[in-house]
Amino acid sequence: MGTILRDQAKRQLEGAELMRLASEAFAAGHAVPDQVRYLASSIVNGQYVIRVRDDGHAVHEAREDARARAMRRTLLGIAAAALWLDHRRRR
Numbered sequence: 001m002g003t004i005l006r007d008q009a010k011r012q013l014e015g016a017e018l019m020r021l022a023s024e025a026f027a028a029g030h031a032v033p034d035q036v037r038y039l040a041s042s043i044v045n046g047q048y049v050i051r052v053r054d055d056g057h058a059v060h061e062a063r064e065d066a067r068a069r070a071m072r073r074t075l076l077g078i079a080a081a082a083l084w085l086d087h088r089r090r091r
Contacts, residue, residue: 042048
């Protein structure tokens with residue numbers, strides 16, 4: 001499998017295509033430090049705000065809701081079984 005994938009990659013990335021990808025990667029890599037500097041200065045100047053959200057509470061509530069639904073279904077099933085057994089017993 002590895003050999004097949006390697007051969008396909010070699011065929012697709014021949015010549016001009018390989019040079020184009022290398023050029024794009026170089027340009028993108030070269031621009032990253034400037035973009036990071038711009039973002040950092042924007043944050044410092046108050047133009048951007050980084051918000052960090054803790055979803056732990058929401059996940060805990062979702063679990064509690066799921067447990068409550070399961071408990072309601074279980075109790076409803078027990079109640080239905082009890083009614084059915086009482087109905088059968090009275091016949």
